[in-house]
Amino acid sequence: MISWHEDPVLKVEHLTMRFGGLVAIDDVSFDVGRHDITALIGPNGAGKTTVFNCITGFYKPTEGTMELRQPEGPAFRLERLDDHQINASARVARTFQNIRLFAGMTVLENLMVAQHNGLSRASALTVGAILGLGNFARAEKAAVELARHWLERVGLVSRADEPAGDLPYGDQRRLEIARAMCTRPLLLCLDEPAAGLNARESDGLNELLYSIREQEKIAIFLIEHDMSVVMAISDHIIVLDYGKKIADGTPKAIRDDASVIAAYLGVPDEELPDAVSEVRL
């Protein structure tokens, strides 16, 4: 029995998304294990980001269910929640393919915005905090400590007071992950986290993802093009092509699946051997 079916944090069933006549995702079902690093791969236009956008509420799926199971307590039906509730209630956080930091705010402010909901409750509808009532000061201190913790984890403490837009690209990627982690998610969705990173930064990212899985005990679900990253860190890989799931299994199983390779790379038969060797880095 494969582990991710035993205790899935996310159970996607019959997910279908149509844009007019275009079927972007066609009846896709998969599970994301509670403590796994799960990768979603596929050629360009396979519908990976559309799956992400459905899970994180930016699209409402045409059909299908997505169930997010809390460790104990309720399960959330993601397709019924508003996008901000998916983070606030169901505790799914995400990053974006083209980084979406608050460029004009400092690194620390970015992480404070991520803790908005908790701080908002502590600020007693803002009016309380304006009048100095309640325990807002304590809550804010705790929020700064959490932010500092994550800045240490991603190695950005020394740049905490710099505007996020001034950071180099690799730092921005890590800051976006730290920001998502500050919302204390159960499922962290990363849209091409290694895109644009050099080999050293990419290794650092792998370590960060491992450490998040080991220490926070959460699920990581990522889209990635860089096969070396995918094969190295994933526990579970799901392959999409033209909106359909064509394979689902451990990295080893996916690596040996010739049909996946052919479909995924979309190459003519005579080039297949080259492509296969490229995938088996």
Next chain:
Amino acid sequence: MAEPGISFSQRVKTALWDSFLAGLIAFALFSLVLGLRTEDNVTGLTLQPRPMLLATAVGIVFFGRLLLNLFVWQAEHPLTASFAKLFTREPFDRRDVTVLGGTAAFAVLGIIVAMLLGAPAYALIATAVLVFVGLGLLRRAIVYAFPDLPYARIFVVAGILFALFFPLTTYALESAFHLGMPLRYWFDLSILVLTYVMLGWGLNIVVGLAGLLDLGYVAFYAVGAYTFALLATHFGLGFWICLPIAGLAAAAWGIILGFPVLRLRGDYLAIVTLAFGEIIRIVLLNWTEVTNGPNGISGIPKPTFFGLPFAPFADGTTFAQFFGLKYDALHGIIFLYYVILALALLTNLVTLRMRRLPIGRAWEAMREDEIACRSLGINTTITKLTAFATGAMFGGLAGGFFATRQGFISPESFTFIESAIILAIVVLGGMGSQLGVAIAAVVLVGGFEALRHTDGLQTFFGEGFDPALYRMLLFGIAMVGIMVWRPRGLISSRAPTIALGDARPISADLVNEGRA
């Protein structure tokens, strides 16, 4: 800056050619506008050529461009660099000394010659140049002597102290020495300026912090004013009861406006808010039973000093009697001044505090990136509505104050141009900057007023010249100028709301202007 290796004659040639083209364009543009004038004669309309005026305008363009070409744009050492150095900390070199010294000497000479010839306008210009150079040098001297003082803070504190003590001090001086200062006028003008400062700060929440372009802000001002006026005249409620109700009513309308525009962004949002402003005005104009239509509402009571009226006689004790003073109409005006000052400072304090609270950070984050906000679990619907409501509430408070100060309101006071001026204050000041907005309000509103008192200009433009008529033109020129030289407003940097170490201002290039 000139490219090296180009000979002087070559440079003169290109400068002349460029100036000639500019002159040609000026001629084409001005030939009909300035060169001809229609006159109503017995024979009907005739065209009256005005060659001298046209030649002057084209000449100004040609020679102005030639001088700029030769001495600034294509010069190896632009003359303006020396003046720009007045506002930096770079050391002067010999050339700067020559340029600045020469300018000062020339200005002094100009004053003397103008005085001898009896042309006060030219003397005024020369004095302005001299004062400009002098102030620049003074600023450099101070910065040089005390390089580490927190100048921005000193400026703010001095400004607030001035605002706090200005009416009392001048009133005391006037009562003691009878200097003949036009106090009534000064106080009225200060109240007007402070009202716009408050409106600017209120709109700054919506436009500057939350990044929601609102072209109909005057609607909330109108709602506040009418709420105040109707409550005060129909139900006889006092100032301190009506004022908060006016604020709350405006906030409610802010939420009502907020709902339909939640999904709109950028231009579409601007159009809907513009329409909202017009709807409110037209309703006020036509709903005669309630608002008395174009005739407006008059007889709005003045505020009282905790129940003591500012009047020569009253049923009970008046303010003057209670404190054993001689009745003076200025008492009421000074009180109004302090009311609006307190309201404006309240707006400022609440805004500054809110910026440091989650809601304020969410506003700014929403301006930066709305999608990222939602991915972090922030309910942008509520965030937008709170921004609209908070901004509207301060607009409504200002409106209530406006109603009681004027004693009379009509839809005339709430036209689109008011919205435009308030928005201009926010944009010129620097979106999101409280200090910048205050400076812009003082400069714009005070500047409009100053136009009425520029007598010297008549010597240039003829006896019938009324500079106040040109205020919209000047307003436009000021806008264009600021947008060219300081596209993000007077104060464009953003102060972080929280820091682990030292909070350093964030350059405007990174901060989003808000298109959401």
